[in-house]
Amino acid sequence: MSKHNAPKYKRRWRDPSSYYIKYFWRYKAINRTDNTIQSCPLWEKLNLTIKEAAEYSNIGENRLRELLEDPRCTFALSVGNKKKLVKRKLFEKYIENTNWI
Numbered sequence: 001m002s003k004h005n006a007p008k009y010k011r012r013w014r015d016p017s018s019y020y021i022k023y024f025w026r027y028k029a030i031n032r033t034d035n036t037i038q039s040c041p042l043w044e045k046l047n048l049t050i051k052e053a054a055e056y057s058n059i060g061e062n063r064l065r066e067l068l069e070d071p072r073c074t075f076a077l078s079v080g081n082k083k084k085l086v087k088r089k090l091f092e093k094y095i096e097n098t099n100w101i
Contacts, residue, residue: 045088047077053086057095067101 042048042056050068054061068076068084075090 043088047085048088048091049085053088053091056088057091059101063101 042052045052048056050061050064053059053064057064064086065084067073068086070076075087075094077085077087079085
């Protein structure tokens, strides 16, 4: 074989099973985390996210965000700069004492 006909690089043979195992393992690891995390019922949680509070109280998410932005809101809990949580027990008291939201 002359120099001109020789390939520029040698192809390495890849074992297809190692490729499959590597990506299958990643997929399996993602699913493993979903199976281990179990959430407790909403009525047992101390703090609720906005979506959970909307589901729990049947009040819209946008309206809850407006209530949480009010500086006089007693049931708002800020985590960092952006995340807002709802203190469930104080939120229940607020709903019991309020006739109109």
